[in-house]
Amino acid sequence: MSPRTRWLILGLALVGLAFAGSSAWVHYRLIVDPTYVSPCDINATFNCSQVYLSPYGSVWGVPVALGGVIWFALVALLAGLGRPDAEGRSPIGGYLFAVATIGLAVILYLGYASFFTLRTGCLLCMGTYVCVVGIFLATGLSRNASVSGLPGRLAGDLRSVFSHPVTLVTALLYVVGAASLIAFFPKEGASRAAAVVPPAASDAEAFSRAWNAQPRVDLGVPADGAAVTVVKFVDWQCPSCKAAYYAYKPVLDKYIAAHPGAIREVIKDYPLNGKCNYFINGVGHPAACEAAVAMRLARDRGKAQEFLDWIFTAPAQTAIEADAVKAQIRQILGDPSLDFDKEYAARIDAVQRDVADAGALQINSTPTYFVNGVRAQTATGWLPPQYFDLAIKLELEKAGVQ
Numbered sequence: 424m425s426p427r428t429r430w431l432i433l434g435l436a437l438v439g440l441a442f443a444g445s446s447a448w449v450h451y452r453l454i455v456d457p458t459y460v461s462p463c464d465i466n467a468t469f470n471c472s473q474v475y476l477s478p479y480g481s482v483w484g485v486p487v488a489l490g491g492v493i494w495f496a497l498v499a500l501l502a503g504l505g506r507p508d509a510e511g512r513s514p515i516g517g518y519l520f521a522v523a524t525i526g527l528a529v530i531l532y533l534g535y536a537s538f539f540t541l542r543t544g545c546l547l548c549m550g551t552y553v554c555v556v557g558i559f560l561a562t563g564l565s566r567n568a569s570v571s572g573l574p575g576r577l578a579g580d581l582r583s584v585f586s587h588p589v590t591l592v593t594a595l596l597y598v599v600g601a602a603s604l605i606a607f608f609p610k611e612g613a614s615r616a617a618a619v620v621p622p623a624a625s626d627a628e629a630f631s632r633a634w635n636a637q638p639r640v641d642l643g644v645p646a647d648g649a650a651v652t653v654v655k656f657v658d659w660q661c662p663s664c665k666a667a668y669y670a671y672k673p674v675l676d677k678y679i680a681a682h683p684g685a686i687r688e689v690i691k692d693y694p695l696n697g698k699c700n701y702f703i704n705g706v707g708h709p710a711a712c713e714a715a716v717a718m719r720l721a722r723d724r725g726k727a728q729e730f731l732d733w734i735f736t737a738p739a740q741t742a743i744e745a746d747a748v749k750a751q752i753r754q755i756l757g758d759p760s761l762d763f764d765k766e767y768a769a770r771i772d773a774v775q776r777d778v779a780d781a782g783a784l785q786i787n788s789t790p791t792y793f794v795n796g797v798r799a800q801t802a803t804g805w806l807p808p809q810y811f812d813l814a815i816k817l818e819l820e821k822a823g824v825q
Contacts, residue, residue, distance in 0.1 A: 432502040432519060435498075440496060494522070495554070642780070647687055654689045655690055661741075661789045700778045710744055712774065717730060730755055
């Protein structure tokens with residue numbers, strides 16, 4: 424392997440390490456802070472959060488992004504430390520090609536899952552894909568990238584590594600670092616609703632001006648005596664809906680307790696599944712339609728919180744299948760003989776009326792919130808909780824509620 428090729432591989436590995444590290448950081452923030460909105464959540468088509476929180480974002484509880492960090496670090500170490508001997512011989516090309524082949528297989532699988540199963544792309548992930556492909560091509564074109572002789576010389580090459588203090592210490596640090604990342608990275612479900620910190624006075628003033636200038640639409644939802652009506656369109660398999668729920672719950676609970684009867688929350692369904700949502704092509708979330716019906720059944724029998732707790736704490740929320748929803752709602756309702764298919768047929772029209780409402784409002788993603796007819800949303804998604812809090816406060820003040 425020529426020095427130029429080795430430096431090219433090292434450069435690609437470092438760039439890939441930066442992408443993978445950024446992915447791991449975003450995944451970390453999503454787990455520990457439900458109010459966090461990733462800067463790469465651009466729209467429904469390019470949304471890192473949807474990918475990271477999907478079943479394909481982790482393997483046995485370990486984020487795929489961490490695997491990327493470990494893989495790129497290994498490639499960088501091999502390329503940086505694998506210098507040829509005095510006779511110009513080095514097995515590094517073969518080892519790099521073997522590692523790159525594994526990496527290529529992994530990204531092909533993940534890319535397929537992202538684009539064809541989830542139908543959502545992650546820009547940071549795409550950056551790592553480009554780097555992996557580049558490393559594979561660079562190693563494959565190397566003149567000494569053969570892997571046929573590696574098994575026979577692996578033991579000898581390891582002894583050579585252990586005989587050099589610098590490479591031995593580096594290898595040990597790499598192994599300890601990789602193990603520590605896996606061991607100490609927080610697991611799904613470890614997030615907690617963060618305290619809502621009021622925005623700075625200047626930011627609050629700017630938000631108030633912008634909020635008061637927003638158009639208000641008639642959602643066809645009666646206030647029933649409430650000063651503030653919060654309407655939200657949700658998909659119960661949507662990770663962002665879960666994050667918004669936990670972020671907004673302390674805000675709503677606070678105002679409901681302080682002003683009984685002044686706040687009304689109305690839930691509307693927008694399942695991301697073409698089975699019951701004619702604005703969606705294909706299957707985004709496999710049990711979204713069944714979950715919408717199941718939640719309605721749970722609400723009717725005072726068990727909504729139990730169903731919500733189950734679906735929002737499931738290890739793979741976006742991968743829950745319809746049969747699991749049916750089984751769970753029977754258990755929650757304590758009715759093993761419940762004919763879910765019959766209930767589904769009776770209630771799916773109501774779900775589709777919500778979908779029609781969403782279409783009239785040009786809603787194409789979840790969650791989407793409205794506060795007294797004002798869309799509570801930024802260009803990248805739902806409002807941070809401190810501004811959602813401020814929006815409700817402004818509407819209460821307009822209604823004369825102190």
